[in-house]
Amino acid sequence: GAGVSQTPSNKVTEKGKYVELRCDPISGHTALYWYRQSLGQGPEFLIYFQGTGAADDSGLPNDRFFAVRPEGSVSTLKIQRTERGDSAVYLCASSFGLATDTQYFGPGTRLTVL
Amino acid sequence: DAKTTQPNSMESNEEEPVHLPCNHSTISGTDYIHWYRQLPSQGPEYVIHGLTSNVNNRMASLAIAEDRKSSTLILHRATLRDAAVYYCILRDVWGGGADGLTFGKGTHLIIQP
Numbered sequence: 001g002a003g004v005s006q007t008p009s010n011k012v013t014e015k016g017k018y019v020e021l022r023c024d025p026i027s028g029h030t031a032l033y034w035y036r037q038s039l040g041q042g043p044e045f046l047i048y049f050q051g052t053g054a055a056d057d058s059g060l061p062n063d064r065f066f067a068v069r070p071e072g073s074v075s076t077l078k079i080q081r082t083e084r085g086d087s088a089v090y091l092c093a094s095s096f097g098l099a100t101d102t103q104y105f106g107p108g109t110r111l112t113v114l
Numbered sequence: 115d116a117k118t119t120q121p122n123s124m125e126s127n128e129e130e131p132v133h134l135p136c137n138h139s140t141i142s143g144t145d146y147i148h149w150y151r152q153l154p155s156q157g158p159e160y161v162i163h164g165l166t167s168n169v170n171n172r173m174a175s176l177a178i179a180e181d182r183k184s185s186t187l188i189l190h191r192a193t194l195r196d197a198a199v200y201y202c203i204l205r206d207v208w209g210g211g212a213d214g215l216t217f218g219k220g221t222h223l224i225i226q227p
């Protein structure tokens with residue numbers, strides 16, 4: 001079946017602009033995760049949804065970052081007033097939501113802030 | 115989640131076995147050991163996980179020390195397609211629930227033809 005998809009694959013923006021990154025999880029997966037990966041580093045957890053609600057948003061770096069999942073499926077990560085330090089690959093993953101479940105990752109969105 | 119320690123990089127030859135070590139000396143009794151790998155320009159993918167007993171699947175084997183303070187991911191016959199960064203991750207099934215994964219820097223596996 002279809003895997004996790006993310007759009008766009010690449011996004012170039014200017015400092016101070018607003019961006020939205022989209023994630024389409026695997027159908028039936030109740031848990032959805034956002035991660036950020038800087039060059040040479042492992043992915044860093046940002047936020048986790050169980051259904052429509054954010055079960056854990058402790059990884060969001062500051063209040064410029066916000067994510068929603070209004071219908072419990074597609075999720076959007078929103079970044080306001082982008083900064084050059086926000087440049088990274090943003091990864092989305094989904095799972096059935098149990099603790100030992102495999103997380104399935106999308107290919108990521110490469111965000112570049114000029 | 116408890117911390118894991120892995121070598122920064124390892125090199126192996128094609129068609130030979132590869133043993134990727136992971137130390138997790140502060141592991142708790144409810145921590146599962148998970149391995150993911152990330153091929154170049156892709157998102158991470160699941161490899162294998164276990165709790166106490168050794169585990170095998172079509173991709174790899176996981177050998178867990180008796181005291182659970184270390185584990186080894188075994189690729190029985192490496193191919194060029196196995197060149198990736200391999201991450202060893204602990205997940206507390208009781209305290210952490212289905213929380214996000216805590217990735218370290220992983221081991222960059224280089225396969226020589």
